[in-house]
Amino acid sequence: MNTIQLIINGLGTGAFYASIAVGFSLVWGVLNVINMVHGSLVVLGAFLGFFFWKITGLNPVFSVPFVAVSTFLIGATLQSVFINKVVSAPVLTTLTLTFGLDLILYNVMTVYFTASIRRVTTSYGNIDLGSAVVPIDRLYVAIFALLITGILYLVLRMTSIGRAIVAVRMDKTAAALMGIWVKSVYAITFGIGAMMAGVAGAVSTLIYPVTTGLSGAFLLKAFIVCVIGGLGSIPGALFGGLLLGVIESFAGYAIGPQNSLTLALAIMLFVLLVKPTGLMGVKGFD
Amino acid sequence: MKFRSLAILILWALALLSVSLLQNNYAMRTATMIAMFSTLAYSWNFIGGLAGYPSFSTAAFFGLGCYVGALGQVHGLSIPSAWFLAVIVVGAFSAAIGGILLRLRGHYFAVGSIAIVELCRLLITSIPGLTGGGSGLNVPLVRWSPDAVGLLFLVVMVTLFIMVGLVTQVVQRSRLGFGLRCINQNEDAAEMVGINTTAYKIVAYVLSAIFCGAVGAAYASWTGYIDPNEAFNSLMSIKVPVMALLGGAGTLLGPAVGSVIFILLEEVAWSNFLEWNHAIVGLVVVVLVFCLPNGLLRLNFSNILTLKPARRIWERV
């Protein structure tokens, strides 16, 4: 295992981590809600992508439009019906609520999709770079992750809804005074967060197994990336994700994959204490 | 009047103990679980209810208690010594972690407290030589008859429950309790008024930890087998605060009320809808947040009868 291979592996996984963290970060930054349902939404997207692949035989990447729409609607509905009522509540309440909603979604999926582990099997082979090897399925995932992250960044910068979201994140009272329907922005933002999760999940089927057992792991990664990279910032999520991926890659090689998660958690705690806004975070600015 | 709630607690403890007279193992087990979770809920109440810090670390302290107690016994300590060691270790751990973690507030503290649970689980799993790692650890069983063992652990859990109930009563009436309530409502003002907020918060955190550690150690001895996923179960970290919130966080009887209702609900769910038990917990949570935002004991019945929505505590300024 040479260094270049480790870096490539790390960047690949890291890009994926960034894509699952980006939606989580947005919801946390704009609504000030830690969305514990996020991990299960990723898994939901994975299931949808898997079933798409099973039925059509096409690369799950093509399921994205369908997954995007469904998860967006689910997210927006969740927000309007449940989350909206507690948006100004203390973190204990919002966290407990989203935890509860997550338990429901997790259970529903486990019962209806059953707990057996599925896999999408593809045979894309590798690109040989001489000193390192790039598996094509990982390349797909990485490119896709960067793509959706980039699109979200552009949406936030250039569309009016994007600007509205950023405005609400910076100062929701001022935004309301400017004529922005804060509640709609909340619903749309949560929907976007859910959509990013679902879409990332759909693509994740290329490299990860499809099972509800992974929902906790995805959520934890999203947490770590957000804390390290900074909340509410897309470049932050990207940076945090890539950093986490590379750290895990090297640490996994040096001290074992299990311990690399421990290390990642320890780093997260360290960042929480030293610079809670994250290495790149200035809350509210994009 | 002053000791009314204490009297109710003791009566309730006696009621739980008297379940042993029914000669029904299932009932005894349920009573033991109720006592156990009531203890955990009261523990959480110190840091979450009184001080208002959203801690999700219960599973960390419980799990550590399990493992220290279990390892103590495996290495030849008597049961009481092993349990005592568990309390000491968990207490020291929480004091150290609390000193660092309690500098954070709100979301960051919550996230940090969840991370602690994961960290503990990973650390335990990563030293299989000592702890049996992922395959778990067998704990030497108490060599009495099953009925006697059942009774023993009912008594143990109820005793812990009474202890934590007593400590809650004392704390809530004391300067410490007053100070914690101030910290809860306005930490900056509390500091300005002369309260050593750091010290008080750490005391609350340690109090919340040591009883969890004791319960964990007892639980390990009771079940005879522990593994990292069960001991550091993040579901516990959410169930326990929910029980306290259900009854009313920060009140003298809330955690007890909440845990009874929750455990009974869970037992019903387990026997009838086993595969839905997560969703049922989730449903309880959702109902709790929307219908009982301040807990059962703070329900204003006249408001309910006139169908007025409850004014949530956080909306009062």
Place this chain on the structure above:
Amino acid sequence: MNSLLKVEGLTRTFAGVVAVHSVSFDVAAGEIIGVIGPNGAGKTTLVNLITGVLRPTSGTIIFNHEDVTGQRPMQAARRGMSRTFQIVQPFPQMTVIENVMAGSLFAGAAQDMPAAEQEALECLRLVGLEHVASKSASSLGLASRKRLELAKSLASKPKLLMLDEVNAGLNSGEIDGALALIRNIAERGITILIIEHLMKVVMSLSQRLLVLHHGELIADGDPKAIIKDKRVIEAYLGPKFAARAEGYANAQ
């Protein structure tokens, strides 16, 4: 000199902005000192520095012959420094008397809860709030909340009481009441530092005035002389008016 508080070279910067710049002054026990200055002059920052809410970038604070630079707010309260907030900070879900008890339990003299309750009642009587003792703190109107804030500070038995704009938002009658109250407190031997915008209050209460402008102490002395001081007028009204005022003064 019986110096209760001695501030020397106190400076505080926030990411490039100098909020307080090398401020030095003495406060003797028993004095009533007014602190005035245009908005943003650094008055509240000064109080925050003295009470430990902020750490000074440089400089020292000596209170009661003890170096207390960089102390924690809780230590300041226990050492006998009390302050009120511009935007009142009660404990919203506690009753009025409980709020004041907080002051006497921790920084004050009370040894236990009943003693604290007695102390609190005394303080409430002093500020005229004893009739609402068992009401929730959040049910009070602004003027009463300010009095509650005052009662809370008094309960901690301070040697030095710093009042930050206690009269903001009060009407004329309420202000007169507040004035009488502050005089009453001063008569009990408590040293008072009062930040105020209302000249009527400042002039009638203060034995000495400190004027801050852009974080610097530009004047320190007798109130009547200070208000005619050219630099002070310039700080408030600008150089044109200052020159005109000087012209008037010279003409007399």
